[in-house]
Amino acid sequence: MPRTINQFMWGYQHVFRTMVESGTSRALEAVGVAMDIRVVLVGFRAVDGPVHGVCVEPENGPLTQAHFASTLERASELLAEDPEQQIITRPQPVPDHRMQGVALKTRAEAVREAIAASGAFPAGEVYVSASSPMGGYEVHTCVVVDAQRIGALPAFEHAEEDRLYVGRSLVHEVIAECLRRADRALYLPEPGAGLNVLGAPTLDVVRAAATRFLDGCAMRTGGMPGxxxxxxxxxxxxxxxxxxxxxxxxxxGQSRALTVRSVLARAVSLRDSRAIRKLLEVSDEDVALLTDGSKVFGLGDIESRESDDSPAFEIIVPSHATFELRHDGVALMRVAYGRPALPRPLLDRIRFDDVVKRVLAVEDTTILWTIVEAAAGGGHGTIIVVSADAEGEAERLSGQATLLEPAELRADDVTRFSRIDGATLLDVEGRCHAVGVILDGEATGAGDPSRGSRFNSSLRYQASSRTAVVAVVVSDDGYVDLVPDLKPMVKRSDVQAAVEAFRDAATADPVEGERFARTHDSVKAISFYLDQAQCQEVNDLYEHEQDRRLEGGGIAIRESPLRPNPLMNDSYFLEE
Incomplete structure (x- = not known):
């Protein structure tokens, strides 16, 4: 069916928007933040000719032209208040190109304020591009993300230091990089007509964001890295x-309080990779290479990791081709074999408590959690098995384990036992019954060939166990997995609400394609909880819409039908 655009800026504006949305979503997922995002385009008339003073894409979405009625007036107010206006330079005034940049920035802020005040995305946080000209409009690309989700991630409070842009976090820089690329794409002919609006593979987008963030961190210390x-x-x-x-x-930075062990007579450039790699051999937990971001000038350490007026950043190198960026003891970014991402948390306490309580009916998990923390931080791969019948399991596996008199473990004991092959077997009270346990179990289809023997043997053992078992698998790279990895408990009403939202989208007249796709994706995301009737309804509605599209000369997308999960039962539903 032909598509009629009332608020017309250019013919591919709807495709451009959806491609920026999918590209930004992929980039965020690549760094470890998979979440639903929305992209909106807001264009302001820049020349005589266009019909509308302001255009919004999508024009049938929650934002309307009325929401931006006073945006330009607000932008003028922000421009007048901007500190850049107060700069006095001699002999010339502030360069025009710089003030043009300030004007774009303040209009973007006015757009952000308007979207936030509209109530269209009550749980969203808005990021707005500087804008680019297209079709007689100045078009801002706006990304809306989950405010609670992004607010829970480690980030600096401000993105600027002394009017210098230094970024807030890797995730913020990924969003900013996507917005910059969206603005750049608007200078190309018919943006949205091609396959890749952002102009690069996802990894390139992420690496560009990581480069800006890492350089920005060094600039916070006063350095000027590249x-x-x-x-x-x-x-x-x-x-x-x-x-x-x-x-x-x-x-x-030079003003940070340091404990200097040695000062190099001649500073060594960080770009001299072989020389720095050789020096790295003398560093350890107590002594680090000291650098201003461009050259290493000594050996020592910061006196305190608590924040002060002069920030410091630690580059932890745990293994080959891998490093982690930390500030005040908080991990900000991990780069492994060329792939930047957020550091994966070792194990979430809330998640651990949820699984242990549901599987083992343990109310107080304090002792078990202390043992798991010690294992995760021990520097060795290991398996901690908590069994409802540890005594019986120790006896059954005695031929392939070292049995101990049941006793609580100290943290150093956990680290010590992790050095030997096999699992450490605990009861629900945290007492150790055996170490070096070689786990048995029948092979299942739930294994992962990309994972190692610890993970897969734990899966087999847990699936075959005659008694309730929780296994904590610590990999050599520090990652921690929980077996079984139970789905979180949800409300039955929330599942039904998602199905009903898809039903409403699929039976609307006419069917709005984007709403149909979003609500269907929402149902697929919770498909584990669907019963037979819900699966059948969703499948029928989906197939009916695809058939309708084919009959109208459109393109149908066929997907595997949803089926009830055999592992699903009422224990996954919260009481309401």
Whole structure:
């Protein structure tokens, strides 16, 4: 069916918007933040000719032209208040190009305020691009994300220091990079007509964001680095006398309080990868290489990791081709084999408590959690098995384990036992019954060939166990998995509400394609909880719409039908 655009800016505006949305979503997912986002385009008439003073894409979405009626007036107010207006330069005034940039920034802020005040996205946080000209309009690309989700991630409070843009976090920089690329794409002919609006593969977008964020961190210390991501990768990817990289680098300003062990007579450039890799061998938990972001000037450490007026950043190198960026002890970014991402949390306490209580009916998990924390931080891969019948399991597996008199474990005991092959077997009170346990169990279809023996043997053991069991699998790379990985408990009414929302979208006249796709994706995301009747209804509605599209000369997308999950039962529903 032909598509009629009332608020017309250019012919591919709807395709452009959806492609920016999908590209930004993929980039966020690549760094470890999978969440639903929305993209909106807001264009302001820039020349004589266009019919509308302001256009909104999508024009049938929650935002309307009326929401931006006073945006330009507000932008003028913000421009008049901007500190850049107060700058006095001699002999010339503030350059026009700089003030043009300030004007774009303040109009973007006015757009952000208008969207936030509209109530269209009550749980959203809005990010707005500087804008680019297209079809007689100045078009802002706006990204709306889950405010609670992004607010829970580690980030600096402000993105600027002394009017210098330094970024807030890796996730914020991913969004900013996507917005910059969207603005750039609007200068190309018919943006949205091609396959890749953002102009690069997802990994390239993420690496560009990581480069800006890492350089911004160094700039917060007073340094002026360049491509610090590439420089550090060059260092940590080198071996020294056949040993993998392992050590610490501290990026620090001159005013930060330091404990200096040695001062280099001649500072060594960070770009001298081999020299820095050699120096990295002398670093450890107590001594780090000290750098201003461009050269290493000594060996030592910061006196305190508590924040002060002069920030410092630690580059932790745990293994080959891998490093982690930390500030005040908080991990901000992890780069492994060229892929930047948020550091994966070892294990969430709330998640651990939920699974242990549901599987083992344990109310107080304090002792068990202490043991798991010690295992996760021990520096070795290991398995902690908590069994409802640890005594019986220890006896059954005695031929392939070392039995102990039941006793509580200290943290150093946990670390010590993790050095030997096999699992550590605990009862629900945290007492150890056996170490070096070789787990048995029948092979199941639930294994993961990309994972190691610890993870897959734990899956087999848990699936075959005659008694309730929870296994905590600590990988050599520090990642922690919980077996079984139970789905979280949800409200039955929320599941039904998602099905009803899809029903409303599928039976609307006419069917709005984007709403149909979004509500269907929402149902698929919770498909584990659907019963037979709900699966059948969703499948029928979906197939009916695809058939209608084919009959109208459109394109149908066929997907595998939803089916009830055999593992689903009423225990996954919260009481209401």
């Amino acid at each position: 491509d610090l991501l590439e420089v550090l990768e060059g260092i940590v990817s080198l071996e020294y006398e056949r040993s993998a990289a392992d050590g610490r680098i501290v990026v620090v």
